[in-house]
Amino acid sequence: MNLKVKGTILGIVSAVSYGTNPLGALFLYQEGLNSNSVLFYRFSLAAVVLACILFIQKQ
Numbered sequence: 001m002n003l004k005v006k007g008t009i010l011g012i013v014s015a016v017s018y019g020t021n022p023l024g025a026l027f028l029y030q031e032g033l034n035s036n037s038v039l040f041y042r043f044s045l046a047a048v049v050l051a052c053i054l055f056i057q058k059q
Contacts, residue, residue: 028041
């Protein structure tokens with residue numbers, strides 16, 4: 001797979017993930033979490049995923 005196709009696919013996945021982000025937040029709001037808690041857990045999960053990627057790539 002060349003870099004242009006890979007970049008296009010990753011861009012589409014990123015856009016879909018970003019666009020569906022509020023759907024998860026709505027569910028969490030219904031469960032009683034406030035916006036600060038939702039952001040905290042969202043960014044904490046992102047930090048863990050990023051740390052795993054960096055560990056796997058040995059960077």
